[in-house]
Amino acid sequence: MGPEVLKDINFSIAPRSFQYLTGPSGAGKTTLMRLILMALKPTRGLVNLFGQDVSRLDAATLTAFRRRMGVVFQDFRLLDHLTVYENVSLPLRVLGKEETSYRAEVVELLRWVGLGERMHAVPPVLSGGEKQRAAIARALIGRPELLLADEPTGNVDPGLGRRLLRLFMELQSLGTAVIIATHDLGLMELYDAPRLVLADGHLHVDS
Amino acid sequence: MSTSESGSREYEPQERALPSNLRREQPLVPVDSVAGRALMAVIAILTFLAALSAGAAVLAARASEQWRGAVANEMTIQIRPDSRRDIEADIGRAVAMAQATQGIESVRAVPRAESDKLLEPWLGTGLDLIELPVPRLIVLRLKSGSGPDLAALGAALRREVPTAILDDHRLWVRRLSTMASTIILSGTAIVLLVLAAAALAVAFATRGAMAGSRDSVEVLHLVGADDAFIAREFQSRFVRLGLRGGAIGGLAAIVVIAALGFLSSRWSAAPEGEQLQAMFGAFEIGWSGYVAVVLVAMVVAAISGLVSRFTVRHHLRVLAWGAA
Numbered sequence: 001m002g003p004e005v006l007k008d009i010n011f012s013i014a015p016r017s018f019q020y021l022t023g024p025s026g027a028g029k030t031t032l033m034r035l036i037l038m039a040l041k042p043t044r045g046l047v048n049l050f051g052q053d054v055s056r057l058d059a060a061t062l063t064a065f066r067r068r069m070g071v072v073f074q075d076f077r078l079l080d081h082l083t084v085y086e087n088v089s090l091p092l093r094v095l096g097k098e099e100t101s102y103r104a105e106v107v108e109l110l111r112w113v114g115l116g117e118r119m120h121a122v123p124p125v126l127s128g129g130e131k132q133r134a135a136i137a138r139a140l141i142g143r144p145e146l147l148l149a150d151e152p153t154g155n156v157d158p159g160l161g162r163r164l165l166r167l168f169m170e171l172q173s174l175g176t177a178v179i180i181a182t183h184d185l186g187l188m189e190l191y192d193a194p195r196l197v198l199a200d201g202h203l204h205v206d207s
Numbered sequence: 208m209s210t211s212e213s214g215s216r217e218y219e220p221q222e223r224a225l226p227s228n229l230r231r232e233q234p235l236v237p238v239d240s241v242a243g244r245a246l247m248a249v250i251a252i253l254t255f256l257a258a259l260s261a262g263a264a265v266l267a268a269r270a271s272e273q274w275r276g277a278v279a280n281e282m283t284i285q286i287r288p289d290s291r292r293d294i295e296a297d298i299g300r301a302v303a304m305a306q307a308t309q310g311i312e313s314v315r316a317v318p319r320a321e322s323d324k325l326l327e328p329w330l331g332t333g334l335d336l337i338e339l340p341v342p343r344l345i346v347l348r349l350k351s352g353s354g355p356d357l358a359a360l361g362a363a364l365r366r367e368v369p370t371a372i373l374d375d376h377r378l379w380v381r382r383l384s385t386m387a388s389t390i391i392l393s394g395t396a397i398v399l400l401v402l403a404a405a406a407l408a409v410a411f412a413t414r415g416a417m418a419g420s421r422d423s424v425e426v427l428h429l430v431g432a433d434d435a436f437i438a439r440e441f442q443s444r445f446v447r448l449g450l451r452g453g454a455i456g457g458l459a460a461i462v463v464i465a466a467l468g469f470l471s472s473r474w475s476a477a478p479e480g481e482q483l484q485a486m487f488g489a490f491e492i493g494w495s496g497y498v499a500v501v502l503v504a505m506v507v508a509a510i511s512g513l514v515s516r517f518t519v520r521h522h523l524r525v526l527a528w529g530a531a
Contacts, residue, residue, distance in 0.1 A: 037429060059434060067431035077426045081237040090235075094432035138430065 004043075005031045009203045011196060012048075013146070013179060018172045020188050021181040023198030029181045030074065032198065033148050036179075037071055038062060050145075067095070070139030070176075072149035076131045078123040084134045085110065085119040091142040106141060113137050113167075114160070128155035136164060140171065147171060150181045158186070165190055235427060235440045236420045243444075246412040247452040250405055254456025254507045255463075257401035258500040262464050264394025265496035271387030278376045278383070282357075284345040287370045294343060297368045301345055304367065308360050310350050317344040398503060402510060409445060409511045413518040416441065424526065438519040442512055449511025457504030464492055464500070 005028045013019070021029055034040040035047055038054055047054045049065055057065065070091075078087045086093075088110060092102045110119050113133040123131055132155045139147060147168065153161035161184075169191060172178045179196075182188065188195065195206040284301050288294050298316050305314045322344055361373045417424065427437050492499075 039425070039429065063428075063431060063433040066429060071429060077422070077429075079235070079237070079423055079426060082233060082235070086233060090427075091430040093235075094427060094430055094436055096436075142431070 005201060006035075006198075006203075007201050009045075009201075011203060011205065013177050015145070015177050016172060016175050017194075018169065018178045018191075019180075019194040019196055021179055021196045021198065022183065022188065025183070027198040028201055029198055030150060032203075033071070033150055033179075033181060036146075036148060037069065038066065067091070067142065068145045070142060070144035070147045072132075072135045072139045072147075072152045074150040074154070074181075076123070076135040078131060078134055078138070080123050083120050083122055084115055084126070084130075087123065087134055088119075088137045088141055090138060102141075106137075109137050109141055113164075129157070129160065132156055133160075133164075136167075140167070143174075144176055147176050147178045148181070149179070151183070152180060153182065153184060153187055161187060162190060234444055236416070236423050236437075236444065239416065239419060242412065242415060243448055246408065247448050247455070249408050250449055250452025250507060250511065251456040251459070253401045253405045253408070254453045254504050255459045256456075257398045257405075257507070258457050258460030258503045259463065260394045260397035260401070261499040261503050262460060262492050262496050264391045264398075265492045265499050267387050267390035267394070269493060269496075271383055274383045274387075275380055278380050280349050280351065282347040282349065282373065282375045284347065284364065285372045285374060286343045286345070286368065287372070288340040288342065289370045292370060294370075297370055298343055298345065301364060301368050301371050304360065304363055305345065305347050308356065310356070311347050312350045313348045315346045315348075317346060319343070402503075402506060405507050406510050406514045409449065409514045410518050413441060413445060413515040414522065416444075417519060417522045421526070424523070428526075434520065434523045437523060438516055441519045442516040445515035446508060446512035449508035452511075453504035453507040456507070457500050460500050461497060464496070468492075 009032070021032065023029060031040065035042055036049070038047075038049070038057075041055065050068065052061070052065075054062075054065070078084075079090070082090070085106060089099070089102055089106045092106070093099070107116070107119065110116055113136060115130060115133055115137065118126065118130055121130075123134065126134065132152065136149070136152055139149065149168070152168075153164055156164065165187060168178050168180065180187075197204055197206055284305065286294060286297050286301060302314050302316055305311055322341060326341065357373065357375055364371045364373055424437055427440075
């Protein structure tokens with residue numbers, strides 16, 4: 001086992017809250033996000049999600065919990081063989097929904113993030129910013145209760161960055177708890193919200 | 208670019224303009240076409256071999272049934288020539304005794320000329336066989352169902368005509384059945400081995416595909432797909448590959464069997480053809496044979512689906528969170 005990446009961390013995310021997760025590179029932001037996403041098991045300690053200890057969840061509940069969360073990865077994690085439209089509709093498709101039932105909704109969201117003309121393109125031909133917007137759209141389409149976004153404005157111009165931030169805020173007002181992991185001080189100054197600061201594996205909250 | 212409000216205002220007219228083919232029927236797990244084609248070729252070849260073995264087993268089963276039917280309905284009495292006895296009188300007596308026996312439908316003494324002809328293939332034509340002590344044959348055709356009292360007939364023959372031997376072909380029937388059973392058993396064993404090989408090939412291919420799609424699988428998990436959904440995605444792909452491979456292999460086997468049947472019927476005029484005909488009957492596997500071939504192809508496809516499902520489920524359990 002390697003060194004401990006995170007230690008003595010204790011925090012909770014309130015429903016409908018908005019916060020930034022920040023800290024220097026390598027401080028453990030991505031690890032913390034993976035813990036929340038149940039993509040990693042803590043070697044010790046307790047992760048409670050939606051009121052339940054995740055270490056005791058069975059596979060079905062795990063899947064149900066993941067469906068209540070949306071995530072934007074720093075490296076986007078789009079499926080390269082699917083079009084933008086197919087990638088964004090993935091969370092609805094895996095629920096077994098009919099394609100006709102969500103087509104209009106997906107197209108509307110794609111137009112909103114500025115990908116209306118690119119919905120038939122596959123990720124390898126998209127620019128970094130376009131991939132980022134596709135990844136954000138995929139995280140939003142299922143109207144999650146908790147949204148985790150890892151550097152969601154890292155690849156877009158400041159104008160679109162502000163628009164995306166407004167989108168996240170709108171989402172919060174509709175009932176989603178939002179965590180945005182970012183280094184971007186400019187972004188954090190645009191909208192004041194509590195900052196969870198990770199440094200040397202420890203976490204403190206700047207309100 | 209529009210704001211969300213204008214987006215919803217524009218929504219109606221735009222919705223009508225939406226292309227209906229937004230979602231292609233694209234599998235969610237990436238398809239490695241080279242590996243897929245290779246696996247399909249392996250499945251096709253294995254199905255072809257298994258189907259040929261199944262066809263051969265059916266052919267042997269049918270042929271042995273024909274042999275047994277033909278051989279078991281017939282018996283022969285052989286009269287060896289003896290210089291001290293009148294062979295024609297012996298034949299007459301044996302024929303009379305056979306005719307008197309219950310359960311024997313017809314009795315025919317093979318004339319001298321005919322029995323000489325039977326030796327032609329070995330001795331050649333133009334030989335005078337009068338000088339040779341050639342045994343004479345009496346062919347008895349049995350009534351189906353009721354078995355004659357062979358022991359009594361045999362004993363009576365030995366008493367009255369010491370040069371006569373009753374041959375009920377039982378030894379032949381036994382040998383033929385043993386041979387046919389061996390062919391059928393080995394055919395079945397080959398089919399089973401090939402099915403096992405197909406299952407292993409699919410298992411390895413599935414593992415390979417899953418290892419190559421690890422990222423896709425993780426993304427699917429994180430967007431809320433459950434194991435059953437992911438397993439279905441992989442499974443449907445391997446069932447399709449299995450069905451295509453099985454269909455190609457099975458069709459090829461049917462074509463080969465039909466072509467062999469056609470060729471053998473073309474050759475049946477030649478002496479080699481006659482011998483083939485004698486061995487295998489008509490070279491045809493009949494409906495049951497074709498059903499067996501189709502069944503093998505379907506079983507191969509089903510095995511592909513089941514094995515890939517099992518492999519994916521197992522792999523997903525290993526990939527379960529914590530291990531990722």
